[in-house]
Amino acid sequence: MGRAVLSQFLILSNSSPRISSSLYCGGPRSKSLKKPGFMFICPNRAVNGDNGAGFRCCCSVSLSQTAVPETSSSSVRKRIVSGVQPTGAIHLGNYLGAIKNWIALQNSYDTLFFIVDLHAITLPYDTQQLSKATRNTAAIYLACGVDTSKASVFVQSHVRAHVELMWLLSSATPIGWLNRMIQFKEKSRKAGDENVGVALLTYPVLMASDILLYQSDFVPVGEDQKQHLELTRELAERVNYLYGGRKWKKLGGRGGAIFKVPEPLIPPAGARVMSLTDGLSKMSKSAPSDQSRINLLDPKDVIANKIKRCKTDSFPGLEFDNPERPECNNLLSVYQLISSQTKEEVAVECQDMNWGTFKTLLTDALVDHLHPIQVRYEEIISDPAYLDGVLAEGARKAAAIADATLNNVYQAMGFLCRKVI
DSSP states (O other): OGGGSOOOOBOOOOOOOOOOOTBOOSSSOOGGGGSTTOOOOOSSOBSSSSTTSSBOOSSBOOOSSOOOOOOOGGGOOOEEEEEEOOSSOOBHHHIIIIIHHHHHHTTTSEEEEEEOGGGGGSSOOOHHHHHHHHHHHHHHHHHHTOOTTTEEEEEGGGSTHHHHHHHHHHTTOOHHHHHTOHHHHHHHHHHOGGGOOHHHHHHHHHHHHHHHTTTOSEEEOOGGGHHHHHHHHHHHHHHHHHHSHHHHHHTTSOOSOSSOBOEEEOOSSSSSOBOSSOTTSBOOTTOSOGGGOOBTTOOHHHHHHHHHHSOOOOOSSOOSSOTTOHHHHHHHHHHHHHHTOOHHHHHHHHTTOOHHHHHHHHHHHHHHHHHHHHHHHHHHHTOHHHHHHHHHHHHHHHHHHHHHHHHHHHHHTTOOOOOOO
């Protein structure tokens, strides 16, 4: 998802959660602290962004991970967090490169999937469409198979710890690190200095905040996001060095690492779906021609027309991994993922096909695969109360984890704990 797909980290012990009351300022602790998923309630600020219905703890709590019942270390699931921007239409590249993989990951990991609406404003955008696009993206998550009994789904801006942690991390981020970011150089060059906001330069710090808040273990990330993940890793290590360990312990904290250091999780196939008009360019929402991508909500006739007109070559037969045939490799990879076959099975099935036969095969496979998603999407988007409930509950769960991390950072950086009078 370009910078749209975010998340995840590794290097955390699977020890049971540790809770420190060193900066607890509100009197005796409630017995409810022993319950899984607890959250201190202090009148500071809403975490869900809705009329102050939920509040962030204004005291520091040392939580190595989400509070859970005591259990053996082998049964603690590692955590994955990821998201997609609500800009443009969600296309096949977003789906095969990210969302489809989430469906399998949610069965084996503690997963949080969010709509990264704060990242959507780094370039000029339509204020009238942002809210609608955010809801549509959430509905697509659910329609694609994200199960809210296994994963939390929420909107990034509804958990305000993302922005608070970004500011704290910014104080520890050397400007030279941000100047190295390739995407900033490319996009600022296209837009021109007068049309580029500071957010385009600093959004990798927000991405680091997105990742580090949840003490995750892995980041599902595309090849083009490796540089941003490396910055996140470096920033986590830098903050741990500057403020963690004995320095934090002297301030009353638990000591040790403040953040886990994330590791990339790159799918073996589908992590980089290419354009239908140029096999060397990534399928993108920002590409000027809609012909370059298959949108998840494209009707059958539009899909057929796009596949019929997509760029191919004049070589005989079809094959994977020929550097002279990028379009061929891309279309075969898409068919492989959509049909749930192995690379070898597709190679054998398609090796003697001509383009006309294969395009019909690919079109039918795409239509058959996307139709149930489109039907489910219409059901979800037509029930706003259900969707609002999913997002509110997801934000509540996410905020409980994020606030624990944020409060640890405030404590380790020496901020005064706000006392409840």
